[in-house]
Amino acid sequence: MKQIESLNKHIVIYPIYDNQPVDSWLCDALGYDVNDIIDKDYAKMTQIHTLGKYPFPYIIFVGLGKEEKLTTAKLRDVAMKVSKDLDKPTQLVVDHLDKTISRQTLVRVWMESHIIAQYKERKIGHDEKDIMDMDVMSVHPVQKEIDEAIIYGTGINYARKLADTPSNLMTPEDMVKEAIEMAKQNGLECTILDKAKLEDMKAGGILSVNLGSHIPAYMICFKHNGDKDAPYKAVIGKGITFDSGGYNLKGNSYGMKYDMCGGADVYGIMQILAQSQAKTNVYGIIPVTENLVNGQAYKPQDVITTLSGKTVEIVSTDAEGRLILCDAITYAQQLGAKKLIDLATLTGACVAALGDVYTGVFCNDEEYYQEFDKAMKASDEKGWRLPLDQAYLDKLQSKSADLKNSMGKPGAGASIAANFLESFVEEGTKWIHLDIAGTADQNGTGATGAMIRSVVELMK
Incomplete structure (x- = not known):
């Protein structure tokens, strides 16, 4: 899990507020205005296939609801919901987000929540479930927040593993x-x-x-x-x-x-x-x-x-x-x-x-x-x-x-x-x-x- 500055072939996670338009570069490349079909209400997810116009197969738009109502607690909940059943590597897009909750805080909370949500109790006699990679695409410095999230997420999961x-x-x-x-x-x-x-x-x-x-x-x-x-x-x-x-x-x-x-x-x-x-x-x-x-x-x-x-x-x-x-x-x-x-x-x-x-x-x-x-x-x-x-x-x-x-x-x-x-x-x-x-x-x-x-x- 690391910061990247350009998109790769992995699935894109795109959080968005209800009053926020999707970046024009995405709509231009896809050939239509995706704002008309995605649900931006809190915790709603809309999957849009890119049909070969990008190296990644699809985008998961994640509604954050009203900007003024989003808290870090609600952000944890929605990130957990997104990550719980992910079985492929992903990349989180965040450069369009830096409002009520700062970009750095969003990355810190989202990445920790991803690690916690991905944990599954190991069945005895079987290998542990791998935590799926999630990179963060940003031109702004967020590696410190990613590293901190990894420390907390893995520490919490370590305690859960011992108890389980x-x-x-x-x-x-x-x-x-x-x-x-x-x-x-x-x-x-x-x-x-x-x-x-x-x-x-x-x-x-x-x-x-x-x-x-x-x-x-x-x-x-x-x-x-x-x-x-x-x-x-x-x-x-x-x-x-x-x-x-x-x-x-x-x-x-x-x-x-x-x-x-x-x-x-x-x-x-x-x-x-x-x-x-x-x-x-x-x-x-x-x-x-x-x-x-x-x-x-x-x-x-x-x-x-x-x-x-x-x-x-x-x-x-x-x-x-x-x-x-x-x-x-x-x-x-x-x-x-x-x-x-x-x-x-x-x-x-x-x-x-x-x-x-x-x-x-x-x-x-x-x-x-x-x-x-x-x-x-x-x-x-x-x-x-x-x-x-x-x-x-x-x-x-x-x-x-x-x-x-x-x-x-x-x-x-x-x-x-x-x-x-x-x-x-x-x-x-x-x-x-x-x-x-x-x-x-x-x-x-x-x-x-x-x-x-x-x-x-x-x-x-």
């Missing part, structure tokens, strides 16, 4: 191998805390969840140093590679390979930061384990001691994500990070409240939330702020431990979980929790890479 991989082929050990290789390819530092190290640290949250699995737990830590001695931020992702529910067995565990989408997103985020040489310092932390059942598995009413030293009474073994995340939050603070953000497929309650449209957002600091809200708007991603309140934390009081890991009955489950996590955030640390349970995948199939763009924007 079946859990028997993406175990905690596979996650570790993937982390080491990704870090090597992208110039990131990578530290792997194995089970022995976690035991030395007394990371009882993740270790307790791991008891039911024969595959050991790990804490994976990437390090991107792009701003010399500046303070480090941390991005944390839940890495449950499969969740059976433990002794609180799920009635239906289909889709639970996606319980590591938060962790997969961190891989994508760190790759994007590295490849774009972002001038920021960021740790990427992923606690990784399975949540299974055997004779050693943790049980309801067990009491565990987390890395922070706080004790937790287990009410539900299916509320395991918060147990591995609380250790990761403590670890990030031990590393010195004062700004944290975590991504986790944490609660069905968030799915019930927000569906697959909005990500649940929790934050303990107003200024930090405003930074993230600005990042979401710049990234065209949707999040809805949900409450943190001492009254929710009070519902987790235990007679046997400092906290319970679940209220044990329905009601405000997303806020209950977030308040549990907040209790591990130290005074002076700014923290955001993203509950991506509804937005991380498409109803049990197809990872989305939700919130990767927004978190990268926040980190930068």
Whole structure:
């Protein structure tokens, strides 16, 4: 994918506003006024064959609708629609476009959307689907935007690929191998805390969840140093590679390979930061384990001691994500990070409240939330702020431990979980929790890479 300055034999993609005439050189060569037959309404596509008058076989005119109503979010949607089923190389014509949305922004958004739309989950035993080439025809400099779009698009698709991989082929050990290789390819530092190290640290949250699995737990830590001695931020992702529910067995565990989408997103985020040489310092932390059942598995009413030293009474073994995340939050603070953000497929309650449209957002600091809200708007991603309140934390009081890991009955489950996590955030640390349970995948199939763009924007 590159900038070209003259048209070649590939199919032409020609976006156009409703009040904009087609370039006269096209009409002259074709021998008639195509304005009379193309539909310029938003997201409408008209295919015009060139009948040998050009080296390319046909042009796909793409309606952008009214110029004043086009947003980058709508541009993403129409570009995804165009690219979803393309099976031949194309060339995007943009020199006639530089209005409400600048030519550079249009190229950046369109090319990233093309890469994301072209992704297909790989069938095991088959090759990956190639991303069809799309060049950009322009006499104005847009190669920088193309390169940036490739970094973001491939980073998001990388996270989706990890999450889409079946859990028997993406175990905690596979996650570790993937982390080491990704870090090597992208110039990131990578530290792997194995089970022995976690035991030395007394990371009882993740270790307790791991008891039911024969595959050991790990804490994976990437390090991107792009701003010399500046303070480090941390991005944390839940890495449950499969969740059976433990002794609180799920009635239906289909889709639970996606319980590591938060962790997969961190891989994508760190790759994007590295490849774009972002001038920021960021740790990427992923606690990784399975949540299974055997004779050693943790049980309801067990009491565990987390890395922070706080004790937790287990009410539900299916509320395991918060147990591995609380250790990761403590670890990030031990590393010195004062700004944290975590991504986790944490609660069905968030799915019930927000569906697959909005990500649940929790934050303990107003200024930090405003930074993230600005990042979401710049990234065209949707999040809805949900409450943190001492009254929710009070519902987790235990007679046997400092906290319970679940209220044990329905009601405000997303806020209950977030308040549990907040209790591990130290005074002076700014923290955001993203509950991506509804937005991380498409109803049990197809990872989305939700919130990767927004978190990268926040980190930068």
